[in-house]
Amino acid sequence: MGITGQDGYYLSRLLLQKGYEVHGIVRRSSVMNRVRIDQLKQEIPEHANRLTMHYGDLTDNASILNRVLELEPDEIYNLAAQSHVRVSFDMPMYTQQVNADGALNVLEAARMLNRRKTVKVYQASTSEMFGGLPGTVPQSEATLFHPRSPYGCAKVAAFHHTVHYRESHDLFSANGILFNHESPLRGENFVTRKITLAATRIAEGLQSVLKLGNTKAQRDWGYAGDYVEAMWLILQHDTPEDIVIATGVMRSIEDFLDAAFGAMELNWQDYVQIDPDYFRPTEVHQLCGDPTKARDLLGWRPKTSFEELVRIMLEHDRELARREKWIGEMATKS
Ligand code: NAP
Numbered sequence: 611m612g613i614t615g616q617d618g619y620y621l622s623r624l625l626l627q628k629g630y631e632v633h634g635i636v637r638r639s640s641v642m643n644r645v646r647i648d649q650l651k652q653e654i655p656e657h658a659n660r661l662t663m664h665y666g667d668l669t670d671n672a673s674i675l676n677r678v679l680e681l682e683p684d685e686i687y688n689l690a691a692q693s694h695v696r697v698s699f700d701m702p703m704y705t706q707q708v709n710a711d712g713a714l715n716v717l718e719a720a721r722m723l724n725r726r727k728t729v730k731v732y733q734a735s736t737s738e739m740f741g742g743l744p745g746t747v748p749q750s751e752a753t754l755f756h757p758r759s760p761y762g763c764a765k766v767a768a769f770h771h772t773v774h775y776r777e778s779h780d781l782f783s784a785n786g787i788l789f790n791h792e793s794p795l796r797g798e799n800f801v802t803r804k805i806t807l808a809a810t811r812i813a814e815g816l817q818s819v820l821k822l823g824n825t826k827a828q829r830d831w832g833y834a835g836d837y838v839e840a841m842w843l844i845l846q847h848d849t850p851e852d853i854v855i856a857t858g859v860m861r862s863i864e865d866f867l868d869a870a871f872g873a874m875e876l877n878w879q880d881y882v883q884i885d886p887d888y889f890r891p892t893e894v895h896q897l898c899g900d901p902t903k904a905r906d907l908l909g910w911r912p913k914t915s916f917e918e919l920v921r922i923m924l925e926h927d928r929e930l931a932r933r934e935k936w937i938g939e940m941a942t943k944s
């Protein structure tokens with residue numbers, strides 16, 4: 611579930627490389643929403659025959675139940691969500707339906723299948739459950755939840771359902787509590803990607819202003835490619851465990867701006883405008899994870915540094931900007 615998203619791409623790539631047969635649930639939409647998956651098929655054509663898509667929607671219980679019972683998977687990764695925190699304030703009910711009720715649909719389907727054969731379920735839980743109030747860092751598995759958005763509230767519900775199914779139905783269901791992880795495939799309206807797209811477009815003369823909200827917020831940013839490995843390790847562990855996945859280092863949006871604009875030899879203060887439209891009714895100020903359990907139990911450590919992450923994202927987005935510029939120049943010539 612959630613195969614068409616950022617993590618869906620990286621997890622599918624990892625599983626295919628490990629020899630898995632991968633089945634993904636995709637929503638019907640009027641334009642094709644499979645850009646990342648199409649890219650993956652082009653990148654590893656030798657594995658593409660083990661990747662299959664099925665229509666379904668997390669809020670449509672029958673579609674999830676039918677797919678799970680038909681396909682009889684060994685492992686289910688529920689990555690599907692309305693994943694934008696700011697948007698969740700505009701669509702609280704919808705966010706709850708997808709992120710909480712949808713997760714329950716997955717667990718119910720797994721419970722049914724578990725009567726026939728053992729199945730393991732990974733639930734994409736999040737640092738947003740902690741709420742990031744000052745004085746609560748670093749956050750670990752022992753930190754109390756204090757969600758500050760409809761997104762966070764829905765994810766707390768899904769977290770508890772996942773624990774409950776493990777305890778009451780003997781299902782192997784586990785939560786990965788992942789802190790922010792980014793990549794060149796990050797959605798364009800998340801702050802890191804918004805910044806790398808803007809910095810590279812400004813460097814190519816395609817943009818002059820970047821409007822942002824609260825640049826003082828602090829996050830623990832890692833690389834999505836590293837984090838999906840942790841998802842897989844969580845399901846390979848002997849017992850189902852809820853585990854924080856993070857780098858343990860916290861930086862502000864302004865630090866990210868320094869790194870990205872600095873690499874383009876630009877000063878972000880010359881381009882960034884603060885736009886209150888991007889403020890959230892309640893902000894999550896500080897998120898910084900304590901990944902000790904992940905290290906001790908799974909042997910997992912992040913491999914990609916912050917500097918490397920910013921570099922990878924900029925390299926990708928600079929190429930996009932150059933292509934856009936070239937197309938613009940061709941259009942004016944013709
Ligand atoms: P993403 O890029 O927004 O991808 C979300 C995926 O969920 C997409 O494939 C989307 O499909 C699918 N989806 C949304 N609503 C659905 C529905 N009703 N039925 C079926 N599929 C639906 O998110 P991501 O960054 O890959 O994150 C993956 C998961 O981890 C999410 O659950 C997110 O909440 C959680 N998480 C993310 C982070 C992070 O920093 N990235 C951190 C902690 C937790 P479409 O392509 O059709 O929209």
Ligand code: F7E
Binds near residue numbers: 790799825827829863
């Ligand atoms: O915001 C601030 C904003 O939207 C990060 C999701 O993957 O990670 C993600 O949620 C910070 C916030 O990510 C803009 O106020 C400033 O403090 O990139 P973001 P997020 O809200 O942390 C968690 C772990 C998830 O689980 C979620 O699914 O940046 N910020 N100016 C801005 N944020 C955005 N989006 N846009 C701005 O213009």
